[in-house]
Amino acid sequence: MSNRWRSSISRDREPKPIEAEVLAWGDHGDGELHVGSKRLFVAGAIPDELVSVLASKPPKLIKVLTPSDDRRKSPCRYASECGGCQLQHVTPRGxxxxxxxxxxxxxxxxxxxxxxxxxxxxxxxRGYRRRARLSVSYRGGKLRMGFRQAKSNRIVDIDSCYNLTDPLNQVIKALKPLLAQQRAVSHIDLLQLDHAVGLHLRLTEPLQEQQLDAFQSLPGVALKVSRDEAWLVDTPWLVSNNGSSVAYQPGDFLQAxxxxxxxxxxxxxxxxxxxxxxxxxxxxxxxxxxxxxxxxxxxxxxxxxxxxxxxxxxxxxxxxxxxxxxxxxxxxxxxxxxxxxxxxxxxxxxxxxxxxxxxxxxxxxxxxxxxxxxxxxxxxxxxxxxxxxxxxxxxxxxxxxxxxxxxxxxxxxxxxxxx
Missing domain, CATH: 3.40.50.150 (Vaccinia Virus protein VP39)
Known part of the structure; x- marks a missing residue:
C-alpha cells in the first residue's frame, strides 16, 4: 500500500462538522447534544443553541450558529486557555x-x-476572590506566572485575573519584574487580609539577600517565605472572621x-x-x-x-x-x-x-x-x-x-x- 493511499484513507476517515441542537447541560458545564444514537458533551456549548461540532474525542465546538440568550463574550482575555474558569462564556443568570x-x-x-x-x-x-495560589515556571528562560491550562500542566502567564480582588491583582503586577530576576520561587499564595495583602513565596532554592529585600519592600504586602516546609520569613497574617481577627497560615481553610x-x-x-x-x-x-x-x-x-x-x-x-x-x-x-x-x-x-x-x-x-x-x-x-x-x-x-x-x-x- 502506497503512502499516498494511506494518506487518502486517513483524510476520508476524519470526522466532519455536524450541526445539532444543544439539548441540556452536562454535569461539568458542557452542552449535551445527540448525534444519532450518541450523546456528546461539548465544552463551550449552551442549551438551546444550534452549533457546529466535530464529533472527535473529545468533541470540539466549531461554531455557534444560533446563540443562546445566556451567551456572552468572555470578559477575561485568558478564558480560552486558563483552566480556572469553565463558564466565562455564560451570563451570570445562565x-x-x-x-x-x-x-x-x-x-x-x-x-x-x-x-x-x-x-x-x-x-x-467579578473581583470576588480573596485568595489564590499561582504557579511559577522559568522553563526556556521565560517567566510564566499564573494558573494551569485546562487539562494540562502548562502555566498560562497572566497579568491579572478577572475573579481576583483588585488588591491581589495589583500585587501580581508588582511581582512580575521581581520574579524575572531570580529562579527560586515555585508557587505563590495570595490572601486579602484586613489591612494588607498576604504574599507567600515557596522557594526551591535560597534567595539572595537583595532579592529578598526587594520582595519585603513591596508596599501593602505582608510577606511569608518558606523552603522545605521551614519558614524563612513569617509575617503574621490576620483576617476578619465574623467580627474578630483570626491568625491565618497558608493551607488553612478559608472561604474564597x-x-x-x-x-x-x-x-x-x-x-x-x-x-x-x-x-x-x-x-x-x-x-x-x-x-x-x-x-x-x-x-x-x-x-x-x-x-x-x-x-x-x-x-x-x-x-x-x-x-x-x-x-x-x-x-x-x-x-x-x-x-x-x-x-x-x-x-x-x-x-x-x-x-x-x-x-x-x-x-x-x-x-x-x-x-x-x-x-x-x-x-x-x-x-x-x-x-x-x-x-x-x-x-x-x-x-x-x-x-x-x-x-x-x-x-x-x-x-x-x-x-
Missing part, C-alpha cells in the same frame, strides 16, 4: 440556572418526594468569596435557629466561620476539626470574642466514633469527600433534632443525604451559594430536621 439545574437533578436522583425549592445566593461575578460567605453564615444561622440552651456540634469547624456566630447567638458550641494547628488558632480567636461558649477539639472526622447524645443541633461543613461516617452516626443519634449540611460537592452530598434521610431526617430547606462565579463549582446548604 450560570446560576446551570448550577441550580445540576443540584436539582442530583437530589431528584435520591428518589425523595416534596423537595423544597432551591434558594439562590449570589453576588458579583467574602460576600457569599456572609450570606451563607446568615442562612446557616437562620436554619440552625440557635438559642440559649442549645448544644451544638460544629464538624469541620475550621477557623470558626460558623461556630463563632452561633456562640454569639447564645449556643454552647463544640467545634471539631482535623487540623491541630487550625484548632489552636480558632481557640485563640474564640477567647477574644466568645469567652467560654466555644470549645475546639482536634479529631479525625473520617472514622472516629463520637458521642453525639450531648448535642441537639449539628452543623456539617466537610471537604469534597463529604462526611459519610459522621452521617451514619448522626442517623442513629436520636437526640439530634436538626442538622445543617454545607457541601462543596454534590456527589458526596447526595450520598450523605441518603444516609440521613434513611435515618429519620427530612429535607426542609435547600440553598445554592454561588461561591465561585465563572466556574462550575458552588456550595449547597441543606436543612434537615428529624421527623
Amino acid at each position: 450560570q446560576l440556572n446551570f448550577k441550580a439545574d445540576r443540584l436539582t437533578r442530583f437530589l431528584h436522583g435520591l428518589a425523595l418526594d416534596n423537595l423544597p425549592e432551591v434558594e439562590l445566593l449570589s453576588a458579583e461575578d 468569596n467574602t460576600k457569599i460567605n456572609a450570606l451563607m453564615v446568615e442562612r446557616v444561622l437562620e436554619w440552625m435557629a440557635v438559642d440559649e440552651g442549645d448544644s451544638v456540634a460544629d464538624f469541620f469547624s475550621g477557623l470558626g466561620n460558623f461556630s463563632v456566630p452561633m456562640a454569639v447567638k447564645g449556643a454552647a458550641v463544640v467545634g471539631f476539626e482535623g487540623s491541630d494547628a487550625m484548632v489552636k488558632r480558632a481557640s485563640e480567636a474564640a477567647e477574644r470574642s466568645t469567652a467560654s461558649r466555644i470549645v475546639y477539639r482536634s479529631v479525625d472526622l473520617f472514622g472516629t466514633q463520637l458521642v453525639l447524645e450531648n448535642y441537639n443541633k449539628v452543623l456539617l461543613d466537610p471537604p469534597r469527600a463529604g462526611a459519610q461516617s459522621l452521617c451514619e452516626q448522626l442517623s442513629k443519634a436520636a437526640k439530634v433534632e436538626r442538622v445543617v449540611y454545607v457541601s462543596c460537592d454534590t456527589n458526596s452530598l447526595a450520598r450523605d443525604l441518603k444516609i440521613l434521610v434513611a435515618g429519620g431526617f427530612n429535607i426542609e430547606g435547600l440553598a445554592l451559594a454561588d461561591m465561585f462565579p465563572n466556574t462550575i463549582h458552588s456550595e449547597t446548604i441543606v436543612l434537615l430536621t428529624r421527623v
Whole structure:
C-alpha cells in the first residue's frame, strides 16, 4: 500500500462538522447534544443553541450558529486557555440556572418526594476572590506566572485575573519584574487580609539577600517565605472572621468569596435557629466561620476539626470574642466514633469527600433534632443525604451559594430536621 493511499484513507476517515441542537447541560458545564444514537458533551456549548461540532474525542465546538440568550463574550482575555474558569462564556443568570439545574437533578436522583425549592445566593461575578495560589515556571528562560491550562500542566502567564480582588491583582503586577530576576520561587499564595495583602513565596532554592529585600519592600504586602516546609520569613497574617481577627497560615481553610460567605453564615444561622440552651456540634469547624456566630447567638458550641494547628488558632480567636461558649477539639472526622447524645443541633461543613461516617452516626443519634449540611460537592452530598434521610431526617430547606462565579463549582446548604 502506497503512502499516498494511506494518506487518502486517513483524510476520508476524519470526522466532519455536524450541526445539532444543544439539548441540556452536562454535569461539568458542557452542552449535551445527540448525534444519532450518541450523546456528546461539548465544552463551550449552551442549551438551546444550534452549533457546529466535530464529533472527535473529545468533541470540539466549531461554531455557534444560533446563540443562546445566556451567551456572552468572555470578559477575561485568558478564558480560552486558563483552566480556572469553565463558564466565562455564560451570563451570570445562565450560570446560576446551570448550577441550580445540576443540584436539582442530583437530589431528584435520591428518589425523595416534596423537595423544597432551591434558594439562590449570589453576588458579583467579578473581583470576588480573596485568595489564590499561582504557579511559577522559568522553563526556556521565560517567566510564566499564573494558573494551569485546562487539562494540562502548562502555566498560562497572566497579568491579572478577572475573579481576583483588585488588591491581589495589583500585587501580581508588582511581582512580575521581581520574579524575572531570580529562579527560586515555585508557587505563590495570595490572601486579602484586613489591612494588607498576604504574599507567600515557596522557594526551591535560597534567595539572595537583595532579592529578598526587594520582595519585603513591596508596599501593602505582608510577606511569608518558606523552603522545605521551614519558614524563612513569617509575617503574621490576620483576617476578619465574623467580627474578630483570626491568625491565618497558608493551607488553612478559608472561604474564597467574602460576600457569599456572609450570606451563607446568615442562612446557616437562620436554619440552625440557635438559642440559649442549645448544644451544638460544629464538624469541620475550621477557623470558626460558623461556630463563632452561633456562640454569639447564645449556643454552647463544640467545634471539631482535623487540623491541630487550625484548632489552636480558632481557640485563640474564640477567647477574644466568645469567652467560654466555644470549645475546639482536634479529631479525625473520617472514622472516629463520637458521642453525639450531648448535642441537639449539628452543623456539617466537610471537604469534597463529604462526611459519610459522621452521617451514619448522626442517623442513629436520636437526640439530634436538626442538622445543617454545607457541601462543596454534590456527589458526596447526595450520598450523605441518603444516609440521613434513611435515618429519620427530612429535607426542609435547600440553598445554592454561588461561591465561585465563572466556574462550575458552588456550595449547597441543606436543612434537615428529624421527623
